[in-house]
Amino acid sequence: MASNHSSSEEVKRHRVEGPQKHIVAFVLSLALTIIAFAAVAAGDINTTFTYIILVAMAIIQVFVQLAFWMHMKDRGHLFPIIAIVAGVFVVFTAVITAVYWVWW
Numbered sequence: 666m667a668s669n670h671s672s673s674e675e676v677k678r679h680r681v682e683g684p685q686k687h688i689v690a691f692v693l694s695l696a697l698t699i700i701a702f703a704a705v706a707a708g709d710i711n712t713t714f715t716y717i718i719l720v721a722m723a724i725i726q727v728f729v730q731l732a733f734w735m736h737m738k739d740r741g742h743l744f745p746i747i748a749i750v751a752g753v754f755v756v757f758t759a760v761i762t763a764v765y766w767v768w769w
Contacts, residue, residue: 687733731749
């Protein structure tokens with residue numbers, strides 16, 4: 666009886682995850698890309714503000730990609746999340762070390 670219950674939950678979970686979420690994620694990714702492109706193409710916007718928009722759109726885009734396309738929002742993805750966080754830590758450490766080394 667218990668195994669039947671878990672399989673029905675699994676079927677419900679797969680039924681809920683349909684193309685609607687992928688379409689929403691795709692449209693959101695397109696919108697973020699268009700916003701970033703429009704900020705650069707405008708040309709009249711302050712350069713610093715353009716950089717801020719580009720970085721913000723890139724960060725949001727990373728989270729959208731990880732959540733919807735890489736399915737990091739689902740259960741059972743703790744190790745990949747830990748690996749990504751460790752990689753980001755290593756990259757930031759390397760960049761900070763390189764900048765410090767050059768400016769020394």
